[in-house]
Amino acid sequence: MIEHLSAEQISQWMVGERTPQLEQHVTGCAACRGELAQLESTLSQFRSAMRDTSSTVGAPAWREPAPSSWFTWPRMALTAAALVILVVAPLSWRAHVEQQNVREQAVQVALSDSQLLESVDSEISQAVPEPMEPLVTLATWNSTAAQKQKLQRQ
Amino acid sequence: MAPALTSSQELDDFDSVVRLYWQRVFRFALASLRDRHSAESLAQDCFFRAYRARASFRGEASVSTWLMQIAVNLVRDHVRDRRLQFWKRARQTAVDVSAAASWIADAGASPEAAASTKERVQAVWDATENLSERQRTVFLLRFVEDMDLLEIAAATGMKEGTVKIHLFRAVQAIRERMGRAK
Numbered sequence: 001m002i003e004h005l006s007a008e009q010i011s012q013w014m015v016g017e018r019t020p021q022l023e024q025h026v027t028g029c030a031a032c033r034g035e036l037a038q039l040e041s042t043l044s045q046f047r048s049a050m051r052d053t054s055s056t057v058g059a060p061a062w063r064e065p066a067p068s069s070w071f072t073w074p075r076m077a078l079t080a081a082a083l084v085i086l087v088v089a090p091l092s093w094r095a096h097v098e099q100q101n102v103r104e105q106a107v108q109v110a111l112s113d114s115q116l117l118e119s120v121d122s123e124i125s126q127a128v129p130e131p132m133e134p135l136v137t138l139a140t141w142n143s144t145a146a147q148k149q150k151l152q153r154q
Numbered sequence: 155m156a157p158a159l160t161s162s163q164e165l166d167d168f169d170s171v172v173r174l175y176w177q178r179v180f181r182f183a184l185a186s187l188r189d190r191h192s193a194e195s196l197a198q199d200c201f202f203r204a205y206r207a208r209a210s211f212r213g214e215a216s217v218s219t220w221l222m223q224i225a226v227n228l229v230r231d232h233v234r235d236r237r238l239q240f241w242k243r244a245r246q247t248a249v250d251v252s253a254a255a256s257w258i259a260d261a262g263a264s265p266e267a268a269a270s271t272k273e274r275v276q277a278v279w280d281a282t283e284n285l286s287e288r289q290r291t292v293f294l295l296r297f298v299e300d301m302d303l304l305e306i307a308a309a310t311g312m313k314e315g316t317v318k319i320h321l322f323r324a325v326q327a328i329r330e331r332m333g334r335a336k
Contacts (some may be wrong), residue, residue, distance in 0.1 A: 007329060042278060
């Protein structure tokens with residue numbers, strides 16, 4: 001049998017944790033019943049005081065808020081970003097394409113230059129003009145054949 | 155007899171919702187922030203947000219609990235914002251419940267009883283200021299708004315067991331304060 005409710009048991013009771021043992025004690029103990037009744041009464045008076053204090057400010061007339069303005073900060077930020085993309089992206093694309101064209105032209109010029117140089121080189125490296133090339137071949141052939149005959153004779 | 159409105163249908167007439175629940179939301183804000191202007195502004199914000207979010211309300215909880223959930227979140231944000239300030243602004247419109255307490259106790263009570271009631275209510279009021287934010291919230295929802303533990307759990311997003319623990323500690327702190335005030 002509990003002598004009197006402890007501070008923890010009183011708080012437990014107020015929270016709603018009422019075990020059969022606590023209930024049995026409260027039923028039989030006038031002092032604890034009085035303690036709980038006073039606490040409940042104080043909290044009830046606190047509630048009434050709060051309700052009374054807050055009742056001085058009545059509910060304001062509800063006015064449906066205007067539909068949200070389109071120009072809210074996040075929307076404005078998104079719009080600005082979209083505008084930047086719309087304006088800057090085509091410009092940078094155009095610049096990119098132009099740069100590519102310039103690069104391609106440079107490559108073509110370089111190619112034609114090297115082709116020209118190659119043809120000049122090949123022309124320079126030729127011992128005789130092109131129309132005379134068969135004669136050179138013949139002369140070379142003749143000298144080679146004569147050398148072979150000379151060697152055979154020795 | 156007209157059929158009872160479901161929670162979602164209740165939100166269709168928002169003017170009635172404001173009239174019906176204003177006092178509750180404002181009272182909770184007032185007891186939490188202890189300042190009339192801040193409480194009024196928070197209550198307005200609460201209904202404004204509820205109006206904007208009414209389409210997403212699924213009716214799992216009552217409109218009252220849903221509104222208290224919004225109010226609890228707003229109070230939490232407000233308290234955290236205030237903590238970030240380097241100084242606390244002096245309360246221009248601070249609340250004094252002891253005046254109301256003496257008026258309530260005066261109804262048929264002896265001057266001694268009225269004075270004692272005023273003192274005890276003042277002790278509870280002072281003690282709530284020193285509670286942690288969670289303890290104060292569950293205490294006010296339970297003993298001022300008369301909400302049961304499950305409703306408090308739904309409004310605060312805590313588990314029922316956690317609500318009980320905070321409530322237990324709040325009651326203990328308040329009883330200690332009342333003991334000192336005796």
